[in-house]
Amino acid sequence: MKSWMKILIGIWIAAVAAFGFAMPIGEIPGLGPKARIIFFHVPMSWLAVLAFFMSMWYGIGYLRKKDMTYDVKSATAAELGFIFSVLATITGSIWAKFNWGSFWNWDPRETSIFVLLMIYGAYFSLRSALEIEERRASLSAVYSIVAFVTVPFFVFIMPRITFSLHPGGGGSPAPIVNANGKMYMDMNMRYVFYSSLIGFTALYIWLFQLKTRINLMANRQLSGEN
Amino acid sequence: MRGAAAVFTKDLYGELRTRYALNALIMFVVVTLSIVLFSTTGETVSPSLSAGILWIIIFFAAMSGLSRSFVSEEERGTTMTLQLWVKPTSVLLGKLAFNALLIYVLNAMITTAYLLTMPTFTIQSPVIFLLTILIGSFGLASASTFIAAIISKANSKGTLYPVLSFPILLPLLMSVIDATRLSVEGAPVASAADDLKIMISYAVVVTTVSILLFDFVWRD
Numbered sequence A: 001m002k003s004w005m006k007i008l009i010g011i012w013i014a015a016v017a018a019f020g021f022a023m024p025i026g027e028i029p030g031l032g033p034k035a036r037i038i039f040f041h042v043p044m045s046w047l048a049v050l051a052f053f054m055s056m057w058y059g060i061g062y063l064r065k066k067d068m069t070y071d072v073k074s075a076t077a078a079e080l081g082f083i084f085s086v087l088a089t090i091t092g093s094i095w096a097k098f099n100w101g102s103f104w105n106w107d108p109r110e111t112s113i114f115v116l117l118m119i120y121g122a123y124f125s126l127r128s129a130l131e132i133e134e135r136r137a138s139l140s141a142v143y144s145i146v147a148f149v150t151v152p153f154f155v156f157i158m159p160r161i162t163f164s165l166h167p168g169g170g171g172s173p174a175p176i177v178n179a180n181g182k183m184y185m186d187m188n189m190r191y192v193f194y195s196s197l198i199g200f201t202a203l204y205i206w207l208f209q210l211k212t213r214i215n216l217m218a219n220r221q222l223s224g225e226n
Numbered sequence B: 001m002r003g004a005a006a007v008f009t010k011d012l013y014g015e016l017r018t019r020y021a022l023n024a025l026i027m028f029v030v031v032t033l034s035i036v037l038f039s040t041t042g043e044t045v046s047p048s049l050s051a052g053i054l055w056i057i058i059f060f061a062a063m064s065g066l067s068r069s070f071v072s073e074e075e076r077g078t079t080m081t082l083q084l085w086v087k088p089t090s091v092l093l094g095k096l097a098f099n100a101l102l103i104y105v106l107n108a109m110i111t112t113a114y115l116l117t118m119p120t121f122t123i124q125s126p127v128i129f130l131l132t133i134l135i136g137s138f139g140l141a142s143a144s145t146f147i148a149a150i151i152s153k154a155n156s157k158g159t160l161y162p163v164l165s166f167p168i169l170l171p172l173l174m175s176v177i178d179a180t181r182l183s184v185e186g187a188p189v190a191s192a193a194d195d196l197k198i199m200i201s202y203a204v205v206v207t208t209v210s211i212l213l214f215d216f217v218w219r220d
Helices: A003-022 A032-039 A041-065 A068-099 A108-129 A133-161 A187-225 B002-018 B020-039 B047-065 B068-076 B079-085 B088-117 B126-151 B157-185 B189-218
Strands: none
Touching: A003 A032, A003 A187, A032 A041, A032 A068, A032 A187, A041 A068, A041 A108, A041 A133, A041 A187, A068 A108, A068 A133, A068 A187, A108 A133, A108 B126, A108 B157, A133 B126, A133 B157, A133 B189, B002 B020, B002 B088, B020 B047, B020 B088, B047 B088, B047 B126, B047 B157, B068 B079, B068 B088, B068 B126, B088 B126, B088 B189, B126 B157, B126 B189, B157 B189
């Protein structure tokens, strides 16, 4: 990635943060200024899921081509996804304390991110328990595919059939996003939200390229020494 | 299909000759159930809580018993022989059939013991309960058989097994616990339709994915 792009990402994220905190967002029933978390928390959750998908995608790539580069990419995407899901969990949990009164409520979406964390944990445990490189690559790829096909059961089915505290869930008012997929954001809010999504995704791409290069170099050094 | 049947009969005869898995599992269930009963003496366990406890016992019993199907092949060094003689899919289907049978027998025992010892656990809608046990156990067997194939190649197999299985099994466990709660509360069959749909689609999806991916696990 060119250096001007890195600078652009930095400025972009800073601008999103500034606008996210300061931009007037209009009157939102029941949430008020607390609705601003959507600018940061939702992109983090989005990246947690995107990274998980990318990890599986590179896993499939490894199974097809048997090229270790794919395995390194798959592991890298999982590492980043883990960081973003931890961030999403922490920000969401702090927000929940102020909006719903406790840090953790086992709301369907909280359950989903918890499961995502468990999957990442299991994925890393599996990787560290396998010593032969090729075996580690293929088995962790297989595991991430199996885990991925069970995720829709949480992300899509569970929150729709069970009572949810999240805005837009079954039991709460839906000021921003409702079950029909309609969004009630005013224009300001919409611009900041989409900019934030773009900014965070660009940040992910940069981190991913950087970390992949580091991991590939580390691998090469390991095999060079042996 | 003949290969699968051969693997299934081989495992069945092996089990009937040694009764290793079944004996250990019966003792496991007795131990777990006694701990539950000791810790709930004098308490009235609510029906929904008793449904959850039942599936905790079933989950951990499955986690201690079902990994053997593949781990024992790896320990006895018979994996190569199986690879030479039988197609990968047949191995998976044979092992899955054996594990499904094992967990059906196990669940019949657990449920009977649980019904006799847990006063608040009474099944009001037997149809929901039977369907839950039938479909849920198959989904459980399907996911755990595949995870067993993965962990049989790894170090620290015993610890890794529940760790890897739990996130995969959680959607299934949530819906079976919910359906069991409904059956204890005596809800009409239609109210469990959502849970049963999730169980069926889960079993189909996991079985299909494991058949598709088993090649990569088996021949590495």
